Amino acid sequence: PSPSKRRYSITLLPGDGIGPEVISVAKNVLELAGSLEGIQFKFHEMLLGGAALDVTGVPLPDETVSMAKQSDAVLLGAIGGYQWDNNEKHLKPETGLLQLREALKVFANLRPATVFPQLVDASTLKREVAEGVDIMVVRELTGGIYFGKPRGFSTNENGEETGFNTEIYAAYEIDRIARVAFETARKRQGKLCSVDKANVLEASMLWRKKVTAIAADYPDVELSHMYVDNAAMQLVRYPKQFDTILTNNIFGDIISDEASMITGSIGMLPSASIGKSGPGLFEPIHGSAPDIAGQDKANPFATVLSAAMLLRYGLGEANAAKRIENAVLDTLNRGFRTGDIHSAGTKLAGCKQIGEEILKSVDSQV
Amino acid sequence: PSPSKRRYSITLLPGDGIGPEVISVAKNVLELAGSLEGIQFKFHEMLLGGAALDVTGVPLPDETVSMAKQSDAVLLGAIGGYQWDNNEKHLKPETGLLQLREALKVFANLRPATVFPQLVDASTLKREVAEGVDIMVVRELTGGIYFGKPRGFSTNENGEETGFNTEIYAAYEIDRIARVAFETARKRQGKLCSVDKANVLEASMLWRKKVTAIAADYPDVELSHMYVDNAAMQLVRYPKQFDTILTNNIFGDIISDEASMITGSIGMLPSASIGKSGPGLFEPIHGSAPDIAGQDKANPFATVLSAAMLLRYGLGEANAAKRIENAVLDTLNRGFRTGDIHSAGTKLAGCKQIGEEILKSVDSQV
Ligand SMILES: CC(C)[C@H](C(=O)O)[C@@H](O)C(=O)O
Ligand SMILES: CC(C)[C@H](C(=O)O)[C@@H](O)C(=O)O
Numbered sequence: 001p002s003p004s005k006r007r008y009s010i011t012l013l014p015g016d017g018i019g020p021e022v023i024s025v026a027k028n029v030l031e032l033a034g035s036l037e038g039i040q041f042k043f044h045e046m047l048l049g050g051a052a053l054d055v056t057g058v059p060l061p062d063e064t065v066s067m068a069k070q071s072d073a074v075l076l077g078a079i080g081g082y083q084w085d086n087n088e089k090h091l092k093p094e095t096g097l098l099q100l101r102e103a104l105k106v107f108a109n110l111r112p113a114t115v116f117p118q119l120v121d122a123s124t125l126k127r128e129v130a131e132g133v134d135i136m137v138v139r140e141l142t143g144g145i146y147f148g149k150p151r152g153f154s155t156n157e158n159g160e161e162t163g164f165n166t167e168i169y170a171a172y173e174i175d176r177i178a179r180v181a182f183e184t185a186r187k188r189q190g191k192l193c194s195v196d197k198a199n200v201l202e203a204s205m206l207w208r209k210k211v212t213a214i215a216a217d218y219p220d221v222e223l224s225h226m227y228v229d230n231a232a233m234q235l236v237r238y239p240k241q242f243d244t245i246l247t248n249n250i251f252g253d254i255i256s257d258e259a260s261m262i263t264g265s266i267g268m269l270p271s272a273s274i275g276k277s278g279p280g281l282f283e284p285i286h287g288s289a290p291d292i293a294g295q296d297k298a299n300p301f302a303t304v305l306s307a308a309m310l311l312r313y314g315l316g317e318a319n320a321a322k323r324i325e326n327a328v329l330d331t332l333n334r335g336f337r338t339g340d341i342h343s344a345g346t347k348l349a350g351c352k353q354i355g356e357e358i359l360k361s362v363d364s365q366v
Numbered sequence: 367p368s369p370s371k372r373r374y375s376i377t378l379l380p381g382d383g384i385g386p387e388v389i390s391v392a393k394n395v396l397e398l399a400g401s402l403e404g405i406q407f408k409f410h411e412m413l414l415g416g417a418a419l420d421v422t423g424v425p426l427p428d429e430t431v432s433m434a435k436q437s438d439a440v441l442l443g444a445i446g447g448y449q450w451d452n453n454e455k456h457l458k459p460e461t462g463l464l465q466l467r468e469a470l471k472v473f474a475n476l477r478p479a480t481v482f483p484q485l486v487d488a489s490t491l492k493r494e495v496a497e498g499v500d501i502m503v504v505r506e507l508t509g510g511i512y513f514g515k516p517r518g519f520s521t522n523e524n525g526e527e528t529g530f531n532t533e534i535y536a537a538y539e540i541d542r543i544a545r546v547a548f549e550t551a552r553k554r555q556g557k558l559c560s561v562d563k564a565n566v567l568e569a570s571m572l573w574r575k576k577v578t579a580i581a582a583d584y585p586d587v588e589l590s591h592m593y594v595d596n597a598a599m600q601l602v603r604y605p606k607q608f609d610t611i612l613t614n615n616i617f618g619d620i621i622s623d624e625a626s627m628i629t630g631s632i633g634m635l636p637s638a639s640i641g642k643s644g645p646g647l648f649e650p651i652h653g654s655a656p657d658i659a660g661q662d663k664a665n666p667f668a669t670v671l672s673a674a675m676l677l678r679y680g681l682g683e684a685n686a687a688k689r690i691e692n693a694v695l696d697t698l699n700r701g702f703r704t705g706d707i708h709s710a711g712t713k714l715a716g717c718k719q720i721g722e723e724i725l726k727s728v729d730s731q732v
Contacts, residue, residue, distance in 0.1 A: 094565045124602055129490045145511075145533060151568050156536055163572030164534035167511060170526040197616070199460045202517050206529030229619045233627035236490055236602065250563070253595045254620055261599040 008034075008072040008315055009042045011279070013064070016050040016093060017288025018298035018351075019077025025300035025355035026075060026307040029324055032362050033311070037320040044071065048100065049079030049093035049288075059096025065103045073314035074104070074281045075307060078288035101141055106273035106281050107173070108180040109139040109252065110313070113259035116268055118332045119341055123264030125239075133239045135259050136188060138181040139252025141273055143173045144203070146249045167203045169248065174210040176276070181246035182218040191243035193224045195231045195251055207248065228255065235259055260285055267299035267340045270306035272313045280314040282306040296350040299338040301328055304358055327361035334361070374438040374681055375408045377645070379430070382416040382459060383654025384664035384717075385443025391666035391721035392441060392673040395690055398728050399677070403686040410437065414466065415445030415459035415654075425462025431469050439680035440470070440647045441673060444654035467507055472639035472647050473539070474546040475505040475618065476679070479625035482634055484698040485707055489630030491605075499605045501625050502554060504547040505618025507639055509539045510569070512615045533569045535614065540576040542642070547612035548584040557609035559590045561597045561617055573614065594621065601625055626651055633665035633706045636672035638679045648676040662716035665704040667694055670724055693727035700727070 012027060014020035027043060034041055046064040053059050059079075068074045079093040089095060113135040115123065123130035148166030156162050178194075185192040194211045196204035208225055215223045226234065228251045234241060235255070239262050247255055260269050267286055274280040284302030292298060305328060312321035336357045337346045349357065378393060380386035393409060400407055412430040419425050425445075434440045445459040455461060479501040481489065489496035514532030522528050544560075551558040560577045562570035574591055581589045592600065594617045600607060601621070605628050613621055626635050633652055640646040650668030658664060671694060678687035702723045703712045715723065 089568075089571070092565060098566070124491050124495045124604075126490055126492055146566055148530070153568060153572065158536075160536040160538055161572065162534055162536045163567075163569040164514070164532060165567045165569050166530060166532055168528055168530035170522055170524075170528045172526055197619075199458060200464070200512055201529075201531045202455075202519055203529040203531050205455070206519065206527065229623040232598065232620045232624040233632070236624060236627040238490075251620075253563075254598045254617075257595040258598040258602060258624065261602040266599070 005038050005040050006317075007040045007042065009044065009070065010310075011068045011071040011074045012043050012045045013048040013074060013076040014045065014051070015048050015077040015079040015288060016081045017078055017290040017293040019079065019288055021294070021296065021298045021351045022284065022300040022303035023075065023077040025351060025358070026303040028355060029304050029327070029358055029362060030307045032359055033320045033323045033327075036323065036362070037317065039317060039320055048076065049096050050081050050084045052096060053084060053087075053091060053093065059091065059093050060099045065100070068100065068104060068279060071279050073279050073310045075303075075310055076281060076283035077303060078284065078286065080288045081290040098146065101273060101281065102147065104278060104281055105142060105275040107140060107142040108177055108274050109141040110184065110272045110274070110309070111137040111139060111256040111260065111285060112269060113137065113256070113263050114265065114269070115263045116265050116332060119265050119268065121264075121343065122341055123262065125262060125264070129239065130262065130264060133263055135239065135242045135245060136184055137245045137247070137252060137256040137259055138177065138184055139256055140173065140177040140248045143169055144249035167201065167250070169203050169207055171206070171210055174207050175214060178211045178214045178246060181244060182214065182221050185221045185244035186218065189243040190220060191222050193226055193231070193242055193245050195226050195228050195245055195247040195255060197228050197251070198225070199227060211246065231255055232258060235262055256285070265341070267338065268301045268305065270302050270309050272306070272309040274313055280310065282310040282314060296352055297339055298351040299340050300351050300354055304328060323362055323365055326365060327358050330361035331357045371404050371406045373406045373408065375410065375436065376676075377434045377437040377440045378409050378411045379414040379440060379442040380411065380417070381414050381443040381445040381654065382447045383444055383656040383659040385445065385654055387659075387662065387664045387717045388650065388666040388669035389441065389443040391717060391724070392669040394721060395670050395693070395724055395728060396673045398725055399686045399689045399693075402689065402728070403683065405683060405686060414442065415462050416447050416450045418462060419450060419453075419457060419459065425457065425459050426465045431466070434466065434470060434645060437645050439645045439676045441676055442647060442649035443669060444650065444652065446654045447656040464512065467639060467647065468513065470644060470647055471508060471641040473506060473508040474543055474640050475507040476550065476638045476640070476675070477503040477505060477622040477626065477651060478635060479503065479622070479629050480631065480635070481629045482631050482698060485631050485634065487630075487709065488707055489628065491628060491630070495605065496628065496630060499629055501605065501608045501611060502550055503611045503613070503618060503622040503625055504543065504550055505622055506539065506543040506614045509535055510615035533567065533616070535569050535573060537572070537576055540573050541580060544577045544580045544612060547610060548580065548587050551587045551610035552584065555609040556586060557588050559592050559597070559608055559611050561592050561594050561611055561613040561621060563594050563617075564591070565593060577612065597621055598624060601628055623651070631707070633704065634667045634671065636668050636675050638672070638675040640679055646676070646680040648672040648680060662718055663705055664717040665706050666717050666720055670694060689728055689731055692731060693724050696727035697723045
């Protein structure tokens with residue numbers, strides 16, 4: 001940390017639905033927390049998803065890719081909406097997101113599933129089951145069945161139409177994501193559970209073999225393996241048994257969403273997608289919520305916490321990250337809630353007001 | 367129903383762990399319920415899984431296949447155990463089960479996830495969320511990534527080891543499982559939710575297209591589609607929104623296990639696997655529980671209810687099925703519980719005693 005100002009360039013991708021509203025809040029919070037830590041940001045707002053489709057005809061314009069690649073980190077709101085749901089695959093908002101992950105080579109998706117003590121009653125699980133849940137899912141993000149080839153449609157020997165995809169992992173892909181997971185577990189409770197379907201799938205057998213071998217480099221981390229169907233059950237039965245979970249792209253998609261819903265805090269949860277080098281991609285795990293878009297009802301906490309992950313994992317600015325995380329807790333403690341997490345005795349507030357309260361909390365920590 | 371006795375030949379596959387204990391109970395219950403309905407059974411006990419490996423060196427001996435194919439229905443206990451966990455794939459107990467499903471061509475796996483009113487507190491979900499959950503998962507069982515080719519291990523252009531599998535569905539495979547699901551929904555609440563990942567996978571795009579087309583033949587069934595990650599969340603958030611769920615082999619593996627754990631009644635849940643013709647395969651959804659095997663602690667309810675499904679879906683003997691289902695409810699109402707579902711104020715009983723109590727309940731309905 002030099003005494004002179006650190007400067008970072010951030011690409012903002014508001015996207016669709018409530019995306020612009022939550023990004024606007026997170027941007028203000030980033031600016032204030034940064035200024036208190038001697039950090040200066042330059043923001044570049046670019047198009048992605050449906051917003052990009054409407055203007056440019058593609059879900060991920062080249063200018064967005066090049067700006068993202070040049071910047072120090074990328075903060076994304078949310079993408080998607082009913083009007084693009086029936087688009088052909090290459091014209092879907094989701095395709096833009098998948099292309100962006102590929103372009104940025106962000107192979108490691110970190111998705112915390114944390115129960116906020118203030119919100120434990122929002123979980124559908126019994127208090128004693130949900131309380132204290134604190135899981136980090138490390139999901140492989142640029143491989144597996146999402147990107148594997150061959151894929152497509154064909155006609156089989158009987159003249160029948162078929163649709164097919166390829167689940168494939170190479171040793172180096174498993175190696176690099178496993179190392180991220182072991183490092184992550186090491187900084188947490190030191191427990192790593194690798195989730196696969198090695199009793200059926202060859203791709204999972206290689207996964208299990210490699211993860212087991214890599215464990216030798218992390219003797220301080222306790223490794224276990226679990227089949228994905230069992231993991232889906234155990235998350236419901238006794239989520240506190242998990243510390244860090246490592247899994248592939250498709251299983252991670254399912255398991256991380258299940259884990260986040262178990263916390264009951266889905267409007268609160270951020271995510272980070274990082275690569276070997278180059279900018280990381282940070283986004284809330286919730287969707288674009290088109291039904292409440294533009295009504296100042298969106299919950300901006302998850303995007304604000306994604307900005308904190310951006311500082312911590314993307315820029316190595318742990319102090320500024322901590323400021324934001326503390327401000328979120330302080331705002332919750334002062335009772336402010338958006339509609340999705342509101343309960344009797346707390347103060348219902350809109351997206352903008354929550355943003356202002358978070359800014360006050362950042363400020364008051366000086 | 368002719369006045370003369372109906373005779374059926376049943377292949378019993380006790381398998382491993384607690385399998386023999388629960389099969390022994392279910393066999394007695396089948397015999398009694400059958401005799402009260404003028405049904406006579408001939409049972410053939412055959413080897414499968416670890417039990418078969420130890421005796422014959424393969425997890426599915428040819429004699430088991432041919433006996434199963436000749437019989438009217440197959441009742442399975444459970445397979446697997448630690449001692450075979452590190453076997454090569456073709457020598458795993460699970461491989462025997464997959465081969466059996468393939469040999470019997472049982473493409474439709476029906477997995478009810480029902481909350482028993484007597485056991486609602488066993489769910490980790492809040493009472494108001496769990497109460498009344500009654501879901502039927504219809505899982506495709508003989509296609510998709512479980513059986514798709516090519517599969518295996520290879521070395522890629524960079525000399526890297528890879529593991530790969532193929533997710534593939536042909537139109538006719540989607541058609542036949544979708545029709546089972548629509549028929550099932552029609553007999554239930556008339557709501558069908560098809561779960562896929564059509565925003566990413568071509569195999570799912572074909573799935574969604576075909577299911578949507580087939581819906582035209584079932585105007586009385588309300589069809590919806592849901593992405594699998596969202597389904598994993600919605601099952602936790604509000605499981606009562608689901609009536610019948612249709613999904614592919616791998617998603618069904620995950621989603622049906624999650625759904626069953628949500629009920630809290632996992633030791634109670636049966637399953638049926640049926641084909642176009644030929645014998646169906648009926649089994650509890652729980653595993654072989656090697657840690658309690660041979661100790662008279664196993665919960666036989668799920669296997670007894672699988673025998674009821676065998677009668678209903680396998681033999682068309684609805685009256686005998688109903689006798690067994692009523693006997694199970696009666697036994698629960700009389701307070702008998704195995705350890706896994708025991709709670710204060712109920713009577714703890716072993717596997718054999720529960721079996722005897724169920725027999726008494728079957729008898730007392732005469
Ligand atoms: C939008 C979709 C393509 C995406 C995925 O499946 O990865 C989303 O579900 C996620 O988890 O980020
Ligand atoms: C044992 C295993 C191969 C099997 C499956 O994955 O189908 C099991 O999990 C099931 O759901 O019946």
